[in-house]
Amino acid sequence: MWTFFHKLASPKHFYRISGYLVFWLGAITTILLLAGLYLGLFVAPPDYQQGESYRIMFVHVPSAWMSLFIYVFMAVLSAIYLIWNIKLADVMASSSAALGASFTFLALATGSLWGKPMWGAWWVWDARLTSELILLFLYLGYIALVSAIEDKRTAARAGGVLILVGVVNIPIIHYSVEWWSTLHQGPTVTKFDKPSIHFSMLLPLLLMAAAFQLYYFTVLLIRARAEVVDRERRSAWVQETFSNSASG
Amino acid sequence: MMAPFLALLKRDLLLAFRHRGELANPLLFFLVVVTLFPLGVSPEEALLRKIAPGVIWIAALLAALYSLENMFRSDFDDGSLEQMALSPYPLSLLVLAKVTAHWLVSGLPMLLLAPLLGLFLVMPASAMGVLVLTLLIGTPLLSLIGSIGVALTVGLRRGGLLLTLLVLPLYIPVLIFATNAVSAAAAGMPVTGQLYFLAAMLVLALTLVPLATAAALRISLS
Numbered sequence: 001m002w003t004f005f006h007k008l009a010s011p012k013h014f015y016r017i018s019g020y021l022v023f024w025l026g027a028i029t030t031i032l033l034l035a036g037l038y039l040g041l042f043v044a045p046p047d048y049q050q051g052e053s054y055r056i057m058f059v060h061v062p063s064a065w066m067s068l069f070i071y072v073f074m075a076v077l078s079a080i081y082l083i084w085n086i087k088l089a090d091v092m093a094s095s096s097a098a099l100g101a102s103f104t105f106l107a108l109a110t111g112s113l114w115g116k117p118m119w120g121a122w123w124v125w126d127a128r129l130t131s132e133l134i135l136l137f138l139y140l141g142y143i144a145l146v147s148a149i150e151d152k153r154t155a156a157r158a159g160g161v162l163i164l165v166g167v168v169n170i171p172i173i174h175y176s177v178e179w180w181s182t183l184h185q186g187p188t189v190t191k192f193d194k195p196s197i198h199f200s201m202l203l204p205l206l207l208m209a210a211a212f213q214l215y216y217f218t219v220l221l222i223r224a225r226a227e228v229v230d231r232e233r234r235s236a237w238v239q240e241t242f243s244n245s246a247s248g
Numbered sequence: 249m250m251a252p253f254l255a256l257l258k259r260d261l262l263l264a265f266r267h268r269g270e271l272a273n274p275l276l277f278f279l280v281v282v283t284l285f286p287l288g289v290s291p292e293e294a295l296l297r298k299i300a301p302g303v304i305w306i307a308a309l310l311a312a313l314y315s316l317e318n319m320f321r322s323d324f325d326d327g328s329l330e331q332m333a334l335s336p337y338p339l340s341l342l343v344l345a346k347v348t349a350h351w352l353v354s355g356l357p358m359l360l361l362a363p364l365l366g367l368f369l370v371m372p373a374s375a376m377g378v379l380v381l382t383l384l385i386g387t388p389l390l391s392l393i394g395s396i397g398v399a400l401t402v403g404l405r406r407g408g409l410l411l412t413l414l415v416l417p418l419y420i421p422v423l424i425f426a427t428n429a430v431s432a433a434a435a436g437m438p439v440t441g442q443l444y445f446l447a448a449m450l451v452l453a454l455t456l457v458p459l460a461t462a463a464a465l466r467i468s469l470s
Contacts (some may be wrong), residue, residue, distance in 0.1 A: 101407040144410050145400060157467040158400050162414065165396055167458055169418050172449070176421035180428065 009088050011228045012237045018221045025221065029214040036207030044201045056114045058204055062212040063107035067135060070100035070216065074142075075167040078160035088224075090156040091231070093163070094146055095223035101139035101218055108132055127181035128174065131174050138166045252337040253345045260349030263322075266319040274315040274354050275361055281307040282365045293370045300369035301379065301430035307365075308358055308383065309419050312390040313412060319346060319395060320402045320465070329402075333469055340458035343465065347388075347395050347458070355387030371434065377434035378443075382426040385446040392450075392457040393418050399464035421449065 040058040047054040080086055111129065112122045121128065132137040142162055148154035197205070232238050264271060285303045286296060323329040323346075332342050362383055366376050397415040401407030429442035 036334060083421050129453060131302075136419050136421060137413065141410075141417065144413055148401075148404055148407075148410055154403070156470060158464065161396075161460060161464050161467065165418070168456070169421075173417070176424045176445075180424045244256045 011088065011232050011235075013238075015089055015225055015228055015241070018225055022221045022225070023220060025214055025218040029211055029218050032207055032211035032214065036211050037203045040201075040204035040208060044204055045198075047201075050118065053114065053117045056110050057201075060107060060110040060114055061205060062182045062209040063103045063110060064132065065209060066212050066216060067100060067104040067107050067132065069213075070096050070103060071135065071138070071163075071170070072167065074100065075163050076124050078163045081156065082160045082164075087231075088228070090160065091224050091227045092220065094156065094159060095220055095227055097139060097143050097146070097159075099219060099223075101136060101143065103212075103216075104132060104136045104139055108136065125181065127178040130177045134173055134177070135170070138170075142166070204237065249337075249341060252335070253341055256332075256342055256345040257373040259350050260346055262351060264349065264353040268466060271353055271357075274311045275357050278307050278311040278358055278361060279288060279365070281310060282368060286368070294308055296369045297371065297434065300366065300371045301375070301427040301434070303369060304365050304379065305382075305386075305427045305430075308362075308387065309390065309423060310415070311358060311388035312354065312394060313415060315350070316391075316394040316398050316411065316415070317399045317408060319350045319391075321398075324402045324468070329465065330469055333459055333466060339462040339465065343395065343399075343461045344454075344458045347391050347461075350395075351388050351391040355369065355383075355391055358387060359383045371430075374436065375430050379430050382429050385443065385450055386422050386426045389422050389446070389453055390419060390424055391421075391451050392453040395461045396457060396464055399461045399468060400458070401468075402465070421459060422446065425449075 036058065041055060043060070044055070045051050074093045074096050077089045077096070081089040081093065108129070115124065116122050142159055145162055146155045146159040149158055229238055229242075249413045282303055285299065289295065299434065320329060323332070333339055335342070360382055362379055363376050366379055371379065394411075394415050397411050397418075398407075400414065401410050404410065425445045429439040429446070432439050432442065
């Protein structure tokens with residue numbers, strides 16, 4: 001078990017193993033996505049209050065979940081990199097940032113589209129929306145910092161510190177924004193609390209959440225593979241792998 | 249442990265007073281930004297009174313951001329920062345001394361200017377004391393949190409705009425609690441809760457930030 005993990009942490013083995021993983025993860029992602037979309041768009045009944053427009057939930061909610069998950073995942077990876085200096089952890093963390101920012105943006109955009117028919121406004125300064133917007137800023141700050149530093153190793157460490165500082169701040173930001181928005185004159189539209197959701201809607205939602213999760217890991221591995229090859233381009237195994245495939 | 253802290257604090261303050269012209273810059277910035285609001289929004293008293301806490305605090309955030317750059321810049325350029333990192337004293341302690349010096353020359357003067365700006369924006373006298381109190385607890389927080397951003401970007405030639413993006417989102421909780429306290433005081437409501445929150449954040453930052461900033465400086469120096 002441990003030897004497997006140690007092997008996986010070496011770029012060469014990672015590249016080999018992740019090649020198979022990408023294919024299978026991609027296949028399962030496609031199946032889950034198609035099943036989730038079919039059940040969500042054709043099988044699930046329209047909502048008794050919101051009609052058909054609630055269906056954007058099947059993209060919106062998984063995106064919002066992913067936006068937080070990726071940030072925390074990046075923090076864990078950064079901690080692993082800073083403590084044990086495992087290069088692969090940093091490759092994974094820096095390859096995650098653009099994906100996290102995309103999911104955050106997707107959650108904001110779909111929320112905005114959903115908000116218009118429901119609340120009559122594209123944007124309201126509600127606690128959850130504001131927190132999500134700040135999360136987007138945190139992602140963009142990380143991306144800007146890492147891309148501004150020339151040296152890859154320094155960039156990785158600096159990005160790691162920033163992500164860890166951000167993770168400490170996320171709960172503080174979240175609760176302060178929540179508190180602020182309850183004290184301010186909130187939107188007069190009554191928020192629908194988490195209603196007990198019917199199974200016919202819950203199943204596609206969970207399928208979509210699983211599909212998004214696997215989609216993230218698939219694309220993360222594809223990006224990480226490219227990054228690994230780029231960083232190791234002078235090493236023997238990369239030269240070998242690519243000269244063989246070029247001649248063969 | 250006190251000796252190196254005080255020595256560095258004294259040195260930084262001395263350096264700051266040798267460049268007296270630069271000391272006034274963040275203050276003037278603070279003053280001018282606040283002056284723009286009545287001109288740009290409306291000189292109507294009721295409205296000014298409503299936006300006063302937010303305007304003064306946002307101007308303070310920007311002024312703090314503007315003065316952050318000088319915290320480590322000259323020491324980084326002339327190599328003193330490397331000497332500090334190599335010294336036998338914990339770098340986090342030296343960081344704390346530098347942050348303290350920075351706050352004394354940039355944050356503290358803002359406190360003294362704040363009541364005047366409050367007058368400009370028709371702030372009731374009852375809120376004035378709370379405004380100064382929030383700045384007293386809040387501006388050290390700004391210097392502390394900002395020091396992480398400066399430490400991460402000090403090695404970069406054009407870190408200024410990047411610093412804004414890194415630091416401002418982290419300032420949001422300070423802004424929320426501080427402005428809310430001042431608004432509540434103006435409305436005659438109790439403000440202890442908000443002040444305790446600010447104080448709690450300050451204690452948390454005082455304990456954790458020097459470690460993060462020291463780590464960030466070592467990275468920038470590598």
